[in-house]
Amino acid sequence: MPTIPFDEPGAYVAAAYVIFVVLLVVYVAVMARHVARTREDLRRLADAIREER
Amino acid sequence: MSGSRLPHLGAVTAAALGTAFAMVFFYAPVDADQGFVQKIFYLHVPLGIVALGGFVAGGVMAAQFMRTRDRRWDLRSYVAIHLSLILSVGVLATGSVWAKASWGHWWVWSEPTLVSFLVVFLLYSCYQPLRFAIEDPDRQARAAAAFAVMAGAFVPLNFAAVRLADAVTHPRVLGATGGQMPVAMRLTFVVAMLAMALLYVLLWRLELMRKTTAIEIAALRRALEQRATTPVPSIAASPLRPSPH
Numbered sequence: 001m002p003t004i005p006f007d008e009p010g011a012y013v014a015a016a017y018v019i020f021v022v023l024l025v026v027y028v029a030v031m032a033r034h035v036a037r038t039r040e041d042l043r044r045l046a047d048a049i050r051e052e053r
Numbered sequence: 054m055s056g057s058r059l060p061h062l063g064a065v066t067a068a069a070l071g072t073a074f075a076m077v078f079f080y081a082p083v084d085a086d087q088g089f090v091q092k093i094f095y096l097h098v099p100l101g102i103v104a105l106g107g108f109v110a111g112g113v114m115a116a117q118f119m120r121t122r123d124r125r126w127d128l129r130s131y132v133a134i135h136l137s138l139i140l141s142v143g144v145l146a147t148g149s150v151w152a153k154a155s156w157g158h159w160w161v162w163s164e165p166t167l168v169s170f171l172v173v174f175l176l177y178s179c180y181q182p183l184r185f186a187i188e189d190p191d192r193q194a195r196a197a198a199a200f201a202v203m204a205g206a207f208v209p210l211n212f213a214a215v216r217l218a219d220a221v222t223h224p225r226v227l228g229a230t231g232g233q234m235p236v237a238m239r240l241t242f243v244v245a246m247l248a249m250a251l252l253y254v255l256l257w258r259l260e261l262m263r264k265t266t267a268i269e270i271a272a273l274r275r276a277l278e279q280r281a282t283t284p285v286p287s288i289a290a291s292p293l294r295p296s297p298h
Contacts (some may be wrong), residue, residue, distance in 0.1 A: 008204075009089040012154035015091040016147040020100070023143045027256070037264055041270045048277055 059258055069248035073241070074142055081241040097147040099249035101170065104144055105208055107137030107253060110176060114203015115198035127194040128268075130201050132260045134180055136253060141174045165218040169211050175176045176204055205250040 075093045084091035111133035118126035148167065149159045161167060184201055189192040234242065 007184075009154060012090055012150050013092045016150045019150065020143055020145045023064065023139070024252075027139060029188055031263065034267075038263060038267050038270065041267065041274075045075055045270055045274055045277070048274070052281065053279070 059292040066251040072250040073245040076241040093244040104140035115201035
């Protein structure tokens with residue numbers, strides 16, 4: 001089993017994988033914000049329906 | 054796939070990504086030519102293939118929209134292209150890191166593979182400004198579909214042209230002449246490819262579900278507002294009311 005080196009090539013490899021993880025986390029965070037906004041819209045809609053009744 | 058299956062898809066995707074990364078670092082041998090830096094290949098290449106595949110899929114979905122005029126296809130195409138654009142940022146960034154580690158430069162303008170991917174990325178960067186510059190939803194969908202179909206057809210043509218080009222600084226790991234990967238490397242690559250494809254499908258489904266829900270909520274709100282402003286006819290005045298006589 002090869003060991004993971006912490007030299008210059010290892011730093012480049014780590015940088016590439018960190019970029020991927022950061023991209024994924026940012027995407028999920030943006031998605032979570034959008035989902036929260038959608039939930040808020042849904043709550044307002046439910047309130048409007050209740051008021052009308 | 055219904056929304057109830059998404060958690061299963063999420064679990065399978067997480068397991069596949071975990072397995073792929075474990076195989077990259079603890080199973081696949083270190084490349085004799087490039088050394089440890091070659092490990093970037095298992096991330097960069099699947100990302101690139103999935104991103105380009107997503108662009109083509111977006112074009113196919115747009116063609117379906119043009120054929121059926123069903124707005125759901127337009128939304129699917131939009132989400133596929135949007136997601137591929139995000140993955141393309143990852144392809145360019147990881148590719149630059151690999152280029153710096155292998156060739157000593159962050160970017161090589163004389164290399165057709167790099168430049169052609171940048172061209173595809175810049176082409177699709179125009180998709181959203183074009184789309185949202187048009188206010189009328191029908192015209193917007195038609196223009197976006199025309200763009201997606203043409204750009205989607207350009208992607209494989211571009212890929213083929215690059216393969217025929219002479220300059221080959223960029224490794225040809227999956228070509229007819231450069232595919233002599235050991236079994237362990239090939240297996241790791243296949244698992245990484247599968248994991249990336251699953252991730253794309255998962256994110257596509259999630260985003261599609263969120264956008265569909267938001268559209269449905271907006272439609273319901275409009276219907277509610279319309280009902281509130283339209284006077285409800287009295288039952289007494291209704292012509293359908295049975296006559297007392």
